[in-house]
Amino acid sequence: MAPKREAPRGALPKSELEIAKVVWELGEATVRQVLEALPVERELDFWTVQTYLRRLEAKGYLAKRRDGRNNVYSPAVRPTTVISETMDDFINRLFDGEALPLFQHLIRDRDLSDAEIDELQQTLNTLKADRKRGRSS
Amino acid sequence: MAPKREAPRGALPKSELEIAKVVWELGEATVRQVLEALPVERELDFWTVQTYLRRLEAKGYLAKRRDGRNNVYSPAVRPTTVISETMDDFINRLFDGEALPLFQHLIRDRDLSDAEIDELQQTLNTLKADRKRGRSS
DNA sequence: TATCATCACGTTCAAATGAACGTAAACGGA
DNA sequence: TCCGTTTACGTTCATTTGAACGTGATGATA
Incomplete structure (x- = not known):
């Protein structure tokens, strides 16, 4: 559903x-x-x-x-839901719904600390691993 | 300046x-x-x-x-500048100016393809490498 | 060169948004 | 139990935003 x-x-x-x-x-x-x-x-x-x-x-x-x-x-609505909706709207408006360009911009524009970069890489790795395994829900 | x-x-x-x-x-x-x-x-x-x-x-x-x-x-203003300003405003509003939480949300919420994940990792690696080298503008 | 279509500019209008108030009711302390 | 204080609710108001028009000017074409 x-x-x-x-x-x-x-x-x-x-x-x-x-x-x-x-x-x-x-x-x-x-x-x-x-x-x-x-x-x-x-x-x-x-x-x-x-x-x-x-x-x-x-x-x-x-x-x-x-x-x-x-x-x-x-x-009355889960905050994460509202945040997602808001982000969707934003991405649609600014990047035609493509998340990737947003990322690129973000990575380049915001001065990420080395630690933050590491953390992001970590997150991506985890995500990737999870993907390989259970691809459900 | x-x-x-x-x-x-x-x-x-x-x-x-x-x-x-x-x-x-x-x-x-x-x-x-x-x-x-x-x-x-x-x-x-x-x-x-x-x-x-x-x-x-x-x-x-x-x-x-x-x-x-x-x-x-x-x-009259470079598009990238406008985009940056818009993103700044958005991040301030929704994530108190922290880019990281935005990333996390984004990574989790948007269904990134494997290829996109790879591309992101690539970008991060490049950024990291550049950092080590010249740190000026 | 007269005509017709197109365009710029000022202007307007409604709805959404940011911000605030006045009154009457409700509560806690004297 | 009465008084001062605090709150809810309806209401209001200015500004911004989304959307559109009417008129006079302008240029290409016949």
């Missing part, structure tokens, strides 16, 4: 993604908790954060639970 | 990027040429394309040259 993407859910806008990320990190959070978890230089209003959380819930990205007088928000 | 990023030029919107990419591919192009270079299923108006090209010029991404009655647009 295909993974069946519930709804296309076109890529999240900047600000909403930013807020969603905070919720992901915290696991679940109230408006105030999100506000406090934001970097200090990012001076967002309590109300603004509230707005984004509400929108995220309306779009189906977050679930809302009541805890006393507070709303507690938590992921 | 530092590369000196002229203006922050916050990441291009979807549609404008789409049009800019066409210009990059063609090297330079008139409105009509861009329109015709777009995939057929993308039914954009002549006027709409014109608008985006104009905006891109206003933002400093494209240069405009007159050829008879036509405007001919060409890159």
Whole structure:
């Protein structure tokens, strides 16, 4: 059965993604908790954060639970899913859906440390090995 | 001397990027040429394309040259620069500026062919070798 | 040289997005 | 139990983005 993407859910806008990320990190959070978890230089209003959380819930990205007088928000869609969708969108837009050119650019542009390069090679080797073995799911 | 990023030029919107990419591919192009270079299923108006090209010029991404009655647009900023900026913005938004997690996600999520994996490894090896040698710009 | 098609430019318009508020309800401490 | 504080919800507002048009100018062709 295909993974069946519930709804296309076109890529999240900047600000909403930013807020969603905070919720992901915290696991679940109230408006105030999100506000406090934001970097200090990012001076967002309590109300603004509230707005984004509400929108995220309306779009189906977050679930809302009541805890006393507070709303507690938590992921309704797995973060990795959202990240994948966002990356897909990005790759489609910039590289016609080809991952390879993105890699090349990335490798060349970002100053990767030697350690990071090693780590990447490691990952690739592992992936390759896994491929040879079980080629399932 | 530092590369000196002229203006922050916050990441291009979807549609404008789409049009800019066409210009990059063609090297330079008139409105009509861009329109015709777009995939057929993308039914954009002549006027709409014109608008985006104009905006891109206003933002400093494209240069405009007159050829008879036509405007001919060409890159005013190197495409690779724009791509880098766009990627930076994306990585900042989604991965706090860390390239590595992006790689991991990418490697795991996109179904890379064996050949692609090989190519990546090749690239990494080359990069590593180059590093050892001249470390300057 | 008159005509017709094409083009540039300014302008417009709706929807999405970033950001914020006012009010009324709910809670905890005095 | 009353008061001050905090929160939710609906609502609003400006800007950006996606998309398109009308008019006047321009050039090729008859």
